[in-house]
Amino acid sequence: MFQGRLSKKLVFCIMLISGVFTLLSTSYTVYHDYRNRISALEQQVKDIVDSYEQPLGVAIYKSQTLIVTLILETFRGLSDEYLAAAKDSDGKNVMTVANIEQDEIMGKMNALGTRNNYFTYKKEIDFGLSKYVTNGEVVVIEGYVGSIEVTVSTEHVKREIIGNIKTILVAQFIKTLIVSLFILFLIDKLILSRQIRIVNWLREFSKNQSIDPLQLRKTIHPDELDDMTYVINDMGSKIVSHQKSLENTVNDRTRELVVKNTELENAQKELHLMLHSKSLALNHIEETLSTALWETDIFGNIISMSESLDKNVLRTDSGTNVLRLSEVVSLPRSKNKDSFDKVLKGIFDSREPFTIHDTEIKNSFGNRISIRLDGRPKIIDGAFTGYNGTITDISSEKKLRMLAYSDGLTGLANRLALEHHFEKTQQRAKRLNFSNGIMALDLDFFKSINDNYGHAVGDDVLKAVALSLSDCVREEDCVARIGGEEFVVLVQGVTLEGLITLAERINESVRSLRPSSLPIERKITVSIGLTIVALNEQLSDALKRADDFLYMSKKNGRDTVSYDSK
Numbered sequence: 001m002f003q004g005r006l007s008k009k010l011v012f013c014i015m016l017i018s019g020v021f022t023l024l025s026t027s028y029t030v031y032h033d034y035r036n037r038i039s040a041l042e043q044q045v046k047d048i049v050d051s052y053e054q055p056l057g058v059a060i061y062k063s064q065t066l067i068v069t070l071i072l073e074t075f076r077g078l079s080d081e082y083l084a085a086a087k088d089s090d091g092k093n094v095m096t097v098a099n100i101e102q103d104e105i106m107g108k109m110n111a112l113g114t115r116n117n118y119f120t121y122k123k124e125i126d127f128g129l130s131k132y133v134t135n136g137e138v139v140v141i142e143g144y145v146g147s148i149e150v151t152v153s154t155e156h157v158k159r160e161i162i163g164n165i166k167t168i169l170v171a172q173f174i175k176t177l178i179v180s181l182f183i184l185f186l187i188d189k190l191i192l193s194r195q196i197r198i199v200n201w202l203r204e205f206s207k208n209q210s211i212d213p214l215q216l217r218k219t220i221h222p223d224e225l226d227d228m229t230y231v232i233n234d235m236g237s238k239i240v241s242h243q244k245s246l247e248n249t250v251n252d253r254t255r256e257l258v259v260k261n262t263e264l265e266n267a268q269k270e271l272h273l274m275l276h277s278k279s280l281a282l283n284h285i286e287e288t289l290s291t292a293l294w295e296t297d298i299f300g301n302i303i304s305m306s307e308s309l310d311k312n313v314l315r316t317d318s319g320t321n322v323l324r325l326s327e328v329v330s331l332p333r334s335k336n337k338d339s340f341d342k343v344l345k346g347i348f349d350s351r352e353p354f355t356i357h358d359t360e361i362k363n364s365f366g367n368r369i370s371i372r373l374d375g376r377p378k379i380i381d382g383a384f385t386g387y388n389g390t391i392t393d394i395s396s397e398k399k400l401r402m403l404a405y406s407d408g409l410t411g412l413a414n415r416l417a418l419e420h421h422f423e424k425t426q427q428r429a430k431r432l433n434f435s436n437g438i439m440a441l442d443l444d445f446f447k448s449i450n451d452n453y454g455h456a457v458g459d460d461v462l463k464a465v466a467l468s469l470s471d472c473v474r475e476e477d478c479v480a481r482i483g484g485e486e487f488v489v490l491v492q493g494v495t496l497e498g499l500i501t502l503a504e505r506i507n508e509s510v511r512s513l514r515p516s517s518l519p520i521e522r523k524i525t526v527s528i529g530l531t532i533v534a535l536n537e538q539l540s541d542a543l544k545r546a547d548d549f550l551y552m553s554k555k556n557g558r559d560t561v562s563y564d565s566k
Ligand SMILES: Nc1nc2c(ncn2[C@@H]2O[C@H](COP(=O)(O)OP(=O)(O)OP(=O)(O)O)[C@@H](O)[C@H]2O)c(=O)[nH]1
Pocket: 409, 442, 443, 444, 445, 446, 447, 448, 450, 454, 455, 456, 457, 458, 459, 462, 483, 484, 485, 554
């Protein structure tokens, strides 16, 4: 408690104030007590004089000195030093009572001044015309009779007061000391102890500065408040200077930012122009390549697409509504739309890149266009956000492929297509462990049809035979025209017996053909050679064997089927 210089200063000041206060309050108390006592004494004298006024008047009138003396003796108890005198109408003393000599008392009174140590009460006894009865006798008094004068010393009152001063002083001092200590205690608890903590913190803070401001201070006997004021002033001025430098830095940075911003805006404009030109170029490329771009969210809803796709497909089909990718792209008509939705959902769940050939979109004219759908997952910061990809028009490609793989006259597969089909069929046979069969067919005496009825009729016959062959086989089998009037039928999953049955049915079917351009009597027949294809066999080998049996059929009179009967 009361640590630090400030506390000591405070204790000193409060004790000084308490001392002065003690003295002042004691003086006031003493003076007040003195005045009260003197007033009481004066009142006492007055009361005595008033109570003895009548008998004293009568005694003076009758010059009864004994009674006068007795009455005046009453004043003896008032003070050690007093003088009471009764005077007649001439002003002569009728009787004087004093515990000190009259001369002495008068001398003291003159030396010290009446009011300082004595007071005098004088009362004229004026009866006017009065009647009094004393001892059964009626006394008539006329006119002025006399006076009474009492002078009382106040020395004894002073002595008593001075005797009490020490006690009053001590009592006042103790009171003031208790109150002062209590105030000091409160100040210390509420202010000083907290202020000490703040000052200690400020001193530590000051020490950690590059230059300790407290070391520069020149105050003599500084207390905690001085330290506090000094450090806070120092902090304040530093804050102001920092604030100014900060403002300058902020202004500099703002200016730099404005410059950078302008540069950025210019760069943005350039970038925008560049992007615009790139976009135009991209559109051009898209149009040239017949490729459109698309982008979906994680649910397959289209969120952006190439303008060409938007104009030609989406708006025409569904207005401005959000479309799913599966609503724009579909499988060829024969396949189920819902199943394609499932296929796409499976792909989106896998989050793998994909390519789907053989899909379609419907253009603004309602025509179906064959397309290839490519897609890649969009991964941004490791998170899957949907797919983007391309739609490529492959209708021309498909047409070219058809031309490359088909016979122009009959629409049947050509030699190239037969080779592809043979490869696939053989792989399937190996996988599922079944056998394939192959037939070589050749129209009989076809040259004579051309020669007798013309080449166009010959073409009609070839088309009719092609149709007939296609009708005889299953969808998975392949009918090809590999020469002028030479056909090949590749049959999947068949035994020799089955193949023979099929060949005979073909013979029968061709025999029953009646093309309108050919006279009815001119029959069409076909010679067939057939064989089962070994699993590792090449097309040329199997075809050679079938051709050999075909040659056999020709030799055996045509319109027949030959095979290896062993
Ligand atoms: N109309 C027409 N004739 C064709 C076509 N390709 C080949 N030819 C003819 O088909 C005939 C084949 O005759 P050949 O090879 O002698 O056979 P063939 O007359 O059928 O006699 P065989 O095979 O021995 O029964 C030829 O006259 C060819 O010109 C074609 O695309 N259209």
